[in-house]
Amino acid sequence: MKNISSYSFCQEGHIKKNSSDLQFVPESAPRHYSPDLTILCRDLDVNIHFKDLTSKKADVTAKITVSGMGSGSNEIRFNAKADSIKISQLKINNTIFNDYSIKNDKLIIHRSVKADETIEITVDYLLDYPKSGIYWIIPDPKRPQRPSQIWTQGESEEARYWLPCIDSPMQVYPTKFTVKVPNGFDVLSNGKLLEKIEEGDETVFVWYQDQPHPAYLITLCIGKFVFYEDAPIREEVPLRYFADKDQFSSDDLYRSFKETPQMIKFLSEKLNVDYAWAKYHQVVLEDFTGAMENTSATSWFWDSLLSKDESEIYPNPHITEEVNIHELAHQWFGDLVVIKHWASAYLKEGMVTYLTSCYLEEFYGKDVHFLDMYNNQEYYLKELKTRYARPIVHNKYNYSFDLFDDHTYPGGAWRFHMIRRIIGDKLWWKTLTQYLTVNRHKSVESMNFIKALDEISGINFREFFDDWVFSPGVPDLKIQYSFNNKTKTKLVVLNVEQSQAIMKTNKDDSVQFDYDKLFKLDFQIGWLDKDHVWHYERIHIPKQLSTAVSFPVAEEPLAIYINSNLDVLMEYKVKEFSTKMHKNLAEYGPDTLSRFLAIKELIKKEFVKESKFITKIIKKEADSCIQSFRKMIHEVGEIRSPLSFNILKSLIDEKRDKLPVVASVIPLLGKFQTEKALELLLSFTNHHNTALQNLAIRQLGSTQFSEKVFDLLKENVDKPSWNSKMAINAINSLGDLYEPISEIVWFLLDIAEQTKYHFNVRTNALQGIISHASMIDTGLKVKIIPRLEVLLSDPEDRISRKSASVLSNLKSFSSKPLIETMINTLSDGLQNQMRTVMENFGKDDQPTKELTQLRKEIFNVSKTNKELKEKLLKLETIVFSDKKGSDNQK
Numbered sequence: 001m002k003n004i005s006s007y008s009f010c011q012e013g014h015i016k017k018n019s020s021d022l023q024f025v026p027e028s029a030p031r032h033y034s035p036d037l038t039i040l041c042r043d044l045d046v047n048i049h050f051k052d053l054t055s056k057k058a059d060v061t062a063k064i065t066v067s068g069m070g071s072g073s074n075e076i077r078f079n080a081k082a083d084s085i086k087i088s089q090l091k092i093n094n095t096i097f098n099d100y101s102i103k104n105d106k107l108i109i110h111r112s113v114k115a116d117e118t119i120e121i122t123v124d125y126l127l128d129y130p131k132s133g134i135y136w137i138i139p140d141p142k143r144p145q146r147p148s149q150i151w152t153q154g155e156s157e158e159a160r161y162w163l164p165c166i167d168s169p170m171q172v173y174p175t176k177f178t179v180k181v182p183n184g185f186d187v188l189s190n191g192k193l194l195e196k197i198e199e200g201d202e203t204v205f206v207w208y209q210d211q212p213h214p215a216y217l218i219t220l221c222i223g224k225f226v227f228y229e230d231a232p233i234r235e236e237v238p239l240r241y242f243a244d245k246d247q248f249s250s251d252d253l254y255r256s257f258k259e260t261p262q263m264i265k266f267l268s269e270k271l272n273v274d275y276a277w278a279k280y281h282q283v284v285l286e287d288f289t290g291a292m293e294n295t296s297a298t299s300w301f302w303d304s305l306l307s308k309d310e311s312e313i314y315p316n317p318h319i320t321e322e323v324n325i326h327e328l329a330h331q332w333f334g335d336l337v338v339i340k341h342w343a344s345a346y347l348k349e350g351m352v353t354y355l356t357s358c359y360l361e362e363f364y365g366k367d368v369h370f371l372d373m374y375n376n377q378e379y380y381l382k383e384l385k386t387r388y389a390r391p392i393v394h395n396k397y398n399y400s401f402d403l404f405d406d407h408t409y410p411g412g413a414w415r416f417h418m419i420r421r422i423i424g425d426k427l428w429w430k431t432l433t434q435y436l437t438v439n440r441h442k443s444v445e446s447m448n449f450i451k452a453l454d455e456i457s458g459i460n461f462r463e464f465f466d467d468w469v470f471s472p473g474v475p476d477l478k479i480q481y482s483f484n485n486k487t488k489t490k491l492v493v494l495n496v497e498q499s500q501a502i503m504k505t506n507k508d509d510s511v512q513f514d515y516d517k518l519f520k521l522d523f524q525i526g527w528l529d530k531d532h533v534w535h536y537e538r539i540h541i542p543k544q545l546s547t548a549v550s551f552p553v554a555e556e557p558l559a560i561y562i563n564s565n566l567d568v569l570m571e572y573k574v575k576e577f578s579t580k581m582h583k584n585l586a587e588y589g590p591d592t593l594s595r596f597l598a599i600k601e602l603i604k605k606e607f608v609k610e611s612k613f614i615t616k617i618i619k620k621e622a623d624s625c626i627q628s629f630r631k632m633i634h635e636v637g638e639i640r641s642p643l644s645f646n647i648l649k650s651l652i653d654e655k656r657d658k659l660p661v662v663a664s665v666i667p668l669l670g671k672f673q674t675e676k677a678l679e680l681l682l683s684f685t686n687h688h689n690t691a692l693q694n695l696a697i698r699q700l701g702s703t704q705f706s707e708k709v710f711d712l713l714k715e716n717v718d719k720p721s722w723n724s725k726m727a728i729n730a731i732n733s734l735g736d737l738y739e740p741i742s743e744i745v746w747f748l749l750d751i752a753e754q755t756k757y758h759f760n761v762r763t764n765a766l767q768g769i770i771s772h773a774s775m776i777d778t779g780l781k782v783k784i785i786p787r788l789e790v791l792l793s794d795p796e797d798r799i800s801r802k803s804a805s806v807l808s809n810l811k812s813f814s815s816k817p818l819i820e821t822m823i824n825t826l827s828d829g830l831q832n833q834m835r836t837v838m839e840n841f842g843k844d845d846q847p848t849k850e851l852t853q854l855r856k857e858i859f860n861v862s863k864t865n866k867e868l869k870e871k872l873l874k875l876e877t878i879v880f881s882d883k884k885g886s887d888n889q890k
């Protein structure tokens with residue numbers, strides 16, 4: 001799945017260099033293993049009757065066929081939540097059987113099953129207010145556009161809340177769903193629609209997934225849908241996109257998902273394995289978050305559909321397109337070949353994150369692919385350095401969903417990318433074909449992938465997996481550059497130190513290092529000659545702390561590009577390339593990533609002196625690659641000086657007609673906190689393109705011009721807009737505005753309480769209060785706490801959870817018992833997520849009045865500090881241009 005939106009260290013998670021008290025999970029967390037395979041599920045046949053769509057109840061009969069395996073079993077164990085699965089009758093082979101128990105999340109049937117014996121278990125039950133797995137969207141008279149829907153979400157361990165089943169990815173089986181709903185509603189599910197029959201006021205839908213799949217990939221979506229019929233994948237394999245028929249049109253669906261056919265073609269051809277399922281549906285669901293790759297039917301986040309205006313400002317690829325290829329690729333990786341255990345989630349999530357990048361390479365070019373992989377590196381390294389370092393394959397956790405992090409997704413993607421670089425494109429795709437073919441409809445772990453790799457490439461990949469997948473961390477190189485022209489052959493010399501392995505430097509400068517943290521590296525380096533032609537060398541770094549490598553050159557290089565083929569995931573610092581070398585790389589870099597990296601260095605070291613040069617390069621980039629342009633101007637925006645503002649403003653002035661360029665600049669303007677920035681932002685609040693209006697509204701709060709923006713932001717909360725985007729942007733902007741604090745807090749609380757707003761507007765309003773929490777004084781706090789406590793019992797659990805988060809940020813210790821009661825009503829996965837909220841309370845260190853006052857003062861001091869810094873930079877700019885003027889006169 002994809003989320004749209006990172007803990008004394010356990011031994012394997014310890015990076016001593018970045019020692020902090022953060023770790024992935026506490027030492028006490030258990031290790032998890034796949035269950036024994038003594039019972040095999042053969043088939044699941046479920047009959048569900050939803051008498052109405054609002055009662056959060058249904059009558060269900062589940063028939064489960066199982067066989068004994070190996071030595072057989074003394075009992076039959078299913079995952080089933082006792083709270084919501086109220087069994088009325090259980091039969092074995094059609095005979096009533098009473099010797100069973102259902103407790104917590106296990107249904108245990110005391111009946112032995114011999115090896116090779118097959119039996120059929122029929123469970124009749126009332127599905128009653130499940131905490132997870134299946135969700136009822138209930139219309140609200142205050143929000144007329146809210147549709148009536150029911151949908152399920154199984155990953156990672158949620159199917160058991162509504163279905164008795166073997167809820168482990170290692171067990172795959174065909175499923176049949178016979179679903180009865182009131183007339184007028186559609187039912188969508190996995191596989192093929194066998195029947196649709198009207199029975200009086202109700203309609204029965206029979207869906208059959210004849211190919212085996214795990215419980216977490218089961219889907220049911222009930223609602224009134226409009227759909228767009230795209231060209232079939234092949235004969236009798238339809239391709240359709242669905243959304244609520246009262247809010248969206250088939251045009252909206254087409255606009256957002258139109259790239260799907262080219263994606264299916266790309267994956268089928270590259271993988272050399274046809275799309276496996278009976279159809280492909282993409283279903284946009286009310287209130288759904290993230291996207292989920294159920295077999296043959298992907299569920300989508302509620303605001304995935306693009307407005308016409310958004311499609312103008314986002315040059316492809318946009319998030320919807322990237323999520324589209326991600327979920328589609330799961331139909332092969334995760335669905336056709338299933339992971340045996342959550343510990344190996346990277347085999348599906350890392351793989352499809354990487355295939356997304358391969359798709360970008362195919363359709364948008366190498367530049368976009370390189371930038372995407374660089375972004376993947378940044379996400380992963382951020383988690384690694386600021387949160388925790390764990391091995392990519394990891395079975396020590398509290399709840400399996402904890403593994404769905406930036407180690408698994410971008411970190412996993414990078415491991416696959418490096419493998420592709422080692423074996424080359426041809427063998428890479430051949431390996432994937434082999435892995436998919438051999439393991440079709442089976443469950444896998446790393447060894448299955450290593451086996452395919454060994455067979456196709458002939459290379460033994462165990463060491464690679466030990467270093468990169470089964471151990472934590474990445475290389476962090478310190479590179480010393482020198483050019484040697486004293487010898488007969490001119491040489492570039494690089495002294496490379498693997499600093500990640502340094503555990504300690506002794507007083508006598510000798511170092512102690514950890515041999516297990518060394519890597520064997522092989523990557524390409526580019527160097528530029530005087531005719532601006534690039535030459536490439538490969539360098540090999542063995543598993544040792546420091547290595548000197550050199551290569552001959554005809555003359556001193558004008559620029560050097562380390563890791564120019566993006567071969568290796570690593571951090572590196574070079575001591576020391578000259579400004580001239582950075583400028584040459586920015587101007588003549590062979591790809592857009594190299595130009596971005598050079599511009600980033602120049603901005604860091606010589607922003608004022610080289611501003612004209614930097615601006616020239618950025619303007620050129622605006623016309624060639626919007627993605628790298630956006631990354632370059634982000635670095636300019638971070639400087640937050642008058643000079644950087646002027647550069648950004650000049651980009652808008654010159655490229656006003658290029659909406660993607662303008663849309664890239666607007667999000668950088670709020671932090672300048674100057675009249676000029678405010679003026680520029682206000683000029684976009686009435687722009688004909690509503691998506692640009694949204695971006696400008698989102699920035700107004702950060703400018704801190706309360707008297708000019710507070711009322712405007714309030715007004716925009718009630719402006720009708722595509723997927724409530726204007727309201728959400730105005731609310732988030734209010735979350736950034738510091739004054740008038742009490743009016744803002746009251747306003748946000750008021751919004752959070754009203755069900756006429758979408759839950760996302762309401763949760764963002766609560767998030768706004770969290771961002772003001774440290775500045776809320778005791779007087780205001782005592783007034784808002786009772787109202788926040790009422791929200792703890794909001795029917796929408798995202799609101800109650802967010803309210804708990806606000807209360808913990810406000811250190812409302814008296815609310816603790818109420819919060820604990822609320823947490824107990826949540827599913828196991830959500831209870832696990834809420835632990836951090838309780839940890840937020842920390843020790844009983846209720847902030848004093850003095851502390852609140854101190855926080856306000858720090859805020860004011862940092863504000864003054866920023867003003868001073870700006871003045872200084874202004875002076876610097878003037879002094880510099882004067883100096884330049886007089887230099888020229890000479």
Ligand SMILES: [Zn+2]
Binds near residue numbers: 002293326327352
């Ligand atoms: Zn995914």
